[in-house]
Amino acid sequence: MAENRPTPPEVDRVAASRAAVAARRARAKVKAEVASGERTALEVLATAIKDPIGVEGRLRVTELLVSIPAIGVTKMQRIIHRLEISPSKRLGGLGRHQRDRLRDFLSERPTLRHGVADSKLIVLAGPTAVGKGTVAGYIRENYPDVLLSVSATTRAPRPGETEGVSYYFVSDDEFDRMVAGGELLEWAKVHNAYRYGTPRGPVDTAIAAGNSVLLEIDLQGARAVRRAMPEARLVFLLPPSWDELVRRLIGRGTEDAAEQARRLETAKLELAAQGEFDYRVINHDVGDAAREVVDLMEIRAASSMP
Ligand SMILES: Nc1nc2c(ncn2[C@@H]2O[C@H](COP(=O)(O)OP(=O)(O)O)[C@@H](O)[C@H]2O)c(=O)[nH]1
Numbered sequence: 001m002a003e004n005r006p007t008p009p010e011v012d013r014v015a016a017s018r019a020a021v022a023a024r025r026a027r028a029k030v031k032a033e034v035a036s037g038e039r040t041a042l043e044v045l046a047t048a049i050k051d052p053i054g055v056e057g058r059l060r061v062t063e064l065l066v067s068i069p070a071i072g073v074t075k076m077q078r079i080i081h082r083l084e085i086s087p088s089k090r091l092g093g094l095g096r097h098q099r100d101r102l103r104d105f106l107s108e109r110p111t112l113r114h115g116v117a118d119s120k121l122i123v124l125a126g127p128t129a130v131g132k133g134t135v136a137g138y139i140r141e142n143y144p145d146v147l148l149s150v151s152a153t154t155r156a157p158r159p160g161e162t163e164g165v166s167y168y169f170v171s172d173d174e175f176d177r178m179v180a181g182g183e184l185l186e187w188a189k190v191h192n193a194y195r196y197g198t199p200r201g202p203v204d205t206a207i208a209a210g211n212s213v214l215l216e217i218d219l220q221g222a223r224a225v226r227r228a229m230p231e232a233r234l235v236f237l238l239p240p241s242w243d244e245l246v247r248r249l250i251g252r253g254t255e256d257a258a259e260q261a262r263r264l265e266t267a268k269l270e271l272a273a274q275g276e277f278d279y280r281v282i283n284h285d286v287g288d289a290a291r292e293v294v295d296l297m298e299i300r301a302a303s304s305m306p
């Protein structure tokens with residue numbers, strides 16, 4: 001009769017705990033593969049979608065994200081909050097929209113696909129009045145480790161602007177001399193009016209010292225930097241909506257109605273170019289947008305670690 005007895009509960013428990021250990025080991029292996037760059041997080045997500053109850057499907061979103069070398073716990077928490085995914089969610093249990101948001105997040109960041117990154121130069125561009133200057137100013141105030149490039153310009157200083165902080169205000173002749181001397185990394189005539197250019201020296205010095213540099217320049221400048229330094233990463237700042245962009249331009253009150261209309265026409269062309277950029281950040285809240293831009297630089301910083 002003994003051989004017909006049901007399996008004692010403790011035998012079940014042992015088998016279950018062995019299975020749990022094996023599953024944990026299998027998940028640890030996947031995490032190690034992502035951490036070493038052997039597999040990308042995107043590939044792991046694709047496998048989890050195909051087999052939601054397999055090893056990848058049982059992996060938590062939080063575990064996958066922190067396996068990516070550029071992402072620590074704090075950043076991971078910010079990311080899942082932004083993607084509206086609960087920390088307890090496993091890859092195989094994500095709803096369709098959550099899955100799409102996670103996939104977009106992972107594929108929009110080429111540096112994450114490779115685990116490490118290759119550039120410390122970030123270019124911030126976007127349509128007029130979207131808040132480029134405001135976000136760059138916030139970064140200057142709150143992230144002193146980031147060097148904000150100071151451009152040279154032929155336009156006159158506005159009230160409150162400081163030489164060497166807002167811009168280097170130079171004459172037309174001086175600007176010609178800088179161009180001829182190869183002192184500018186890029187330059188452009190902006191809004192069909194004045195010339196603006198990025199002095200090459202401080203950018204080269206900062207990058208050579210391993211520091212992160214932010215250039216807040218126009219679309220033509222962003223394209224020129226991409227040609228001169230293909231390792232630069234281009235960020236396009238977007239308004240929450242077209243109406244909000246118009247409100248910001250009018251609210252700033254620095255242009256007359258004709259100039260506002262002209263800039264809005266240019267803004268339409270600029271918005272159409274957003275696909276050329278590596279990343280898109282929506283400027284809902286200045287602090288959040290600044291943090292998103294700086295997060296991209298922390299990714300860069302990870303590349304210089306042994
Ligand atoms: N290409 C290029 N554009 C720049 C540079 N510095 C500033 N800009 C752009 O010039 C434009 C005009 O800037 P500004 O005179 O401060 O006026 P705003 O547009 O009213 O803020 C903005 O789109 C800036 O992004 C630069 O060094 N190179």
Ligand SMILES: Nc1ncnc2c1ncn2[C@@H]1O[C@H](COP(=O)(O)OP(=O)(O)O)[C@@H](O)[C@H]1O
Pocket residue numbers: 126127128129130131132133134135248249251252283284285286
């Ligand atoms: N996140 C934001 N929310 C509300 N207003 C903003 C935000 N960012 C910038 N602004 C406002 O929008 C206007 C345009 O910003 P600005 O930084 O001058 O734009 P840009 O440098 O892109 O031309 C300013 O009045 C600024 O205070």
